[in-house]
Amino acid sequence: MDNSLDQRIKKKAKGEGEGDSHSQARRFASQVNLAPLESKCKTSVNCVSHSDRTRQLYLGYTLRAPQSTFEFGGREICNTMDKLRVISFLVLGILLHSGCEEQVMGQSLDPNSPYSGHETEYTRPSADLDMHLDEPILQPNPLGGPEQVFLTFEDRTGTAVTVNWSSNKTMESLVLYSKGSKKYDMSARGEIPKRYTYMDYTSGLLHHVTLSHLEYSTKYYYKIGSSDEDLLTFYGDFTTPPAPGPNTPIKFTVVGDLGQTYSSNITLGHMMESQGQYLLNMGDFSYADSYQPRWDTWGRMMTPYSSKVPFIFTYGNHEIEYDEAAGERVSFVAATRRFSTPWKSSHSEGPLYYSVNIGPVHIVSLNSYVSLAKHTPQYRWMEADLKTVDRSVTPWVVIITHTPWYNTYNLHYLEGEVMRNAVEYFARKYHVDAIFAGHVHSYERFKRLYFYEQDDCAPLYVTIGDGGNREGPATQFKIDPIPSYTAYREPSFGHGTLEIFNSTTAVFKWHRNQDTEAVTADVFYLSNVHSRAKTCPPAHEPLQPSYRLSTRVIASS
Numbered sequence: 001m002d003n004s005l006d007q008r009i010k011k012k013a014k015g016e017g018e019g020d021s022h023s024q025a026r027r028f029a030s031q032v033n034l035a036p037l038e039s040k041c042k043t044s045v046n047c048v049s050h051s052d053r054t055r056q057l058y059l060g061y062t063l064r065a066p067q068s069t070f071e072f073g074g075r076e077i078c079n080t081m082d083k084l085r086v087i088s089f090l091v092l093g094i095l096l097h098s099g100c101e102e103q104v105m106g107q108s109l110d111p112n113s114p115y116s117g118h119e120t121e122y123t124r125p126s127a128d129l130d131m132h133l134d135e136p137i138l139q140p141n142p143l144g145g146p147e148q149v150f151l152t153f154e155d156r157t158g159t160a161v162t163v164n165w166s167s168n169k170t171m172e173s174l175v176l177y178s179k180g181s182k183k184y185d186m187s188a189r190g191e192i193p194k195r196y197t198y199m200d201y202t203s204g205l206l207h208h209v210t211l212s213h214l215e216y217s218t219k220y221y222y223k224i225g226s227s228d229e230d231l232l233t234f235y236g237d238f239t240t241p242p243a244p245g246p247n248t249p250i251k252f253t254v255v256g257d258l259g260q261t262y263s264s265n266i267t268l269g270h271m272m273e274s275q276g277q278y279l280l281n282m283g284d285f286s287y288a289d290s291y292q293p294r295w296d297t298w299g300r301m302m303t304p305y306s307s308k309v310p311f312i313f314t315y316g317n318h319e320i321e322y323d324e325a326a327g328e329r330v331s332f333v334a335a336t337r338r339f340s341t342p343w344k345s346s347h348s349e350g351p352l353y354y355s356v357n358i359g360p361v362h363i364v365s366l367n368s369y370v371s372l373a374k375h376t377p378q379y380r381w382m383e384a385d386l387k388t389v390d391r392s393v394t395p396w397v398v399i400i401t402h403t404p405w406y407n408t409y410n411l412h413y414l415e416g417e418v419m420r421n422a423v424e425y426f427a428r429k430y431h432v433d434a435i436f437a438g439h440v441h442s443y444e445r446f447k448r449l450y451f452y453e454q455d456d457c458a459p460l461y462v463t464i465g466d467g468g469n470r471e472g473p474a475t476q477f478k479i480d481p482i483p484s485y486t487a488y489r490e491p492s493f494g495h496g497t498l499e500i501f502n503s504t505t506a507v508f509k510w511h512r513n514q515d516t517e518a519v520t521a522d523v524f525y526l527s528n529v530h531s532r533a534k535t536c537p538p539a540h541e542p543l544q545p546s547y548r549l550s551t552r553v554i555a556s557s
Contacts, residue, residue: 154210191208366399
């Protein structure tokens with residue numbers, strides 16, 4: 001890219017030149033084609049230029065007037081948009097730093113690793129940084145229109161989808177939508193949008209509009225807002241899940257502890273390529289850690305993905321944001337204000353834990369930071385929920401939570417023991433197929449276990465807190481060498497997919513962020529536990545401490 005183009009981009013970024021922001025954006029889009037980008041970096045496995053990294057991430061937009069096409073790695077992965085929208089998010093879609101630097105996620109296999117086949121060791125740089133606040137995809141909508149768009153389920157079976165977004169401009173909570181084409185002949189309205197405050201921060205207006213009575217397995221197009229101005233509307237689409245049923249194929253993307261670093265963005269690009277229909281997120285979303293503007297930047301980073309792929313999630317410790325000293329005495333404020341959950345339809349007592357049926361799968365979202373001791377509300381709800389699953393309709397049962405129940409890394413070792421002791425018996429009793437967790441910033445897949453013993457009728461355990469957050473991968477093992485109950489572990493960043501073929505067979509794959517290409521590093525085929533329940537012996541109940549009142553009489557003096 002020549003210096004004159006460099007200067008023009010920088011001037012546009014600063015708002016210099018003639019015309020308002022709309023005309024500037026349109027004119028710039030017609031003048032500049034952002035792809036391909038020429039690398040200024042010499043060929044090296046450990047070297048990548050900022051412009052190359054930008055192309056490799058989902059920043060790889062191609063702008064063409066009057067439409068824009070979203071691409072990743074030069075391959076179109078989304079349908080062509082019908083309008084040039086949110087153009088200001090894209091005009092800085094390249095980084096023009098010159099020279100070479102060490103690749104953020106450069107990894108090299110240790111050929112002398114003693115764990116070949118079930119564990120690998122990598123040399124890697126120190127923890128990655130959060131993306132700079134001046135990155136183009138983190139910039140707010142310049143006219144205050146809709147941004148930070150997320151899709152969540154509102155009912156028990158996926159026929160109600162809520163469109164969640166933020167705006168800095170007063171606008172109606174209105175979504176126009178249509179089935180199968182862009183007619184936008186139906187509409188839905190939400191309640192008056194509200195803001196929340198946290199310390200000295202005030203959020204944008206947070207909108208939640210539910211599209212109800214949707215048909216299964218149907219593509220819907222939606223438009224946020226009624227304006228015809230580009231930056232005061234947002235266009236998106238999604239596909240509803242298939243009707244609950246035993247032999248319906250479906251594919252989920254699985255990720256945890258994503259954050260908003262350059263490594264996170266690489267993971268996000270691979271998630272887009274995975275073609276998962278729905279997202280299972282293990283929590284620790286933004287790593288805002290009480291600095292609320294980072295919730296906004298994370299939402300903007302996620303929008304190209306989250307505006308198309310509905311997500312089912314659990315909450316992590318980084319969502320708690322309880323700060324007694326600062327007077328913030330309510331936990332999970334930002335997350336619960338920004339994202340809706342189907343807690344009412346699943347008869348939960350609040351939004352912090354819930355369940356939903358998506359096609360052939362019953363998904364239970366448990367909260368690691370709400371008490372699960374016996375007779376607590378979450379405990380009672382969890383037991384009742386698992387007990388009433390109709391396995392003839394949803395033969396697969398999956399639990400998602402944040403803190404892993406099994407863990408061989410130093411980081412967060414044994415933190416999940418209380419929860420494991422409270423719930424593991426029911427997971428075994430009611431034939432849960434898999435339990436996914438995050439928290440530990442690496443990947444680990446365990447064998448089917450029940451109280452640390454291999455049990456083919458117990459759940460598969462997967463720790464997948466390796467999305468790429470700024471704290472870096474967990475690299476030290478508490479148990480070394482690898483124990484017999486761990487099937488595979490690796491301290492690398494990546495994501496997973498869970499693909500269900502029918503009522504008896506599924507496959508889980510883990511894809512590491514090997515350099516800048518998603519590599520399938522671990523594959524495991526699952527057989528449905530309930531389908532072979534007759535061969536499973538009853539689960540033995542764990543020993544619980546007993547307390548006996550003393551009958552000894554103490555004589556008074």
